Amino acid sequence: MKSLTILFLVCATLFTGCQSRTSGNSDKQAAENLPPLKTVAHVDLPRYMGDWYVIANIPYFAEEGKVASIERYELRPDGKIENTFIFKKDSFDAKEKEWNAVAEITNTTTNAEWNIQFFWPFKVEYRIIDLAPDYSWAAIGHPSRKYFWVIARARTLDEKTYQGILARAAAQGFNISEVTKVPQPTN
Template sequence: MRTFLPFLLSATLVTLTALLAGCATAPKLAPLKTVPFVDLERYTGRWYVIANIPYFLERGKVASYDTYARRPDGTFTNNFTFRRETFDAPEKTWHGSAKITNKTTNAEWAVQFVWPFSADYLVIDLDPDYRWAVIGHPSRDLLWVLARDRQLPGALYNAIVARTATQGYDPARIAKVPQPAN
């Protein structure tokens, strides 16, 4: 329990920060535009975290990835796996859950790692072949670039990051997450 307590406190703080940031910035920003539709069967599986807008819970994490698996009740397991600082560090996993909040598009989710707190998870860009995705948060303080492979070609990565500006993000805030070579 002692090792979980710092995570619990940190998760609570990040959730409250995201909520407060959302309240403070909501009137100034247009709503994020999600993709028209997410095929959940194609979306499940492993997604490597290629880049994000760094925040304290993910700082120092390397070789990180999310794994989504559908449960019989229609919700999802959302496991975040990572190493601290180096690729040689032991792998750790945080176990979370996710539910679809817009069943028409499947592009709006609520993700939860610590009850009762959840965070908005919006699929705002998605490769037609489901090779990469961009996940946003209404506050614009959180963003993830995910991919099925550990690396994206440089030109593709740069194009994806540049497109986030059309949604009100500052691409300069997005940082690559170290991943081992494929």
């Protein structure tokens, strides 16, 4: 029940126009004051499916203290995507937990724009804004620029690649000083 309460609070915060940290505007208003996020030209969905380690993010309160975080995507026969967030809280020795959601592609031309739903009727916008040609890493953003994730197929990402991702995110209006690396086990 505690997990359900936390999940509800996360979704309520993300989907009801939570207050901006600096301007007092809602996420939607903040996004309206910025140019549209540029997504990648195309995402090969079957290739994108699978496990992605969360390398870094602009954490919102529900992600704080999460370690060994993994995003898992599985394409369903109906074209939607099962999204499972797997994590441990505060320690690699903690019990593994998971949150489940369903993603729907909102731009089938690029496959780079999704809405993720943790429970009805709340959805969050998910935009693939950067993607390695070999699908070894990706960057995900929210149009408000308040939420951002770097994910990779491996638990680590070389510093040059990571800094390049951050530079491209900054060029799209993300405050990269808020990006925090997510601890991943080394073995």
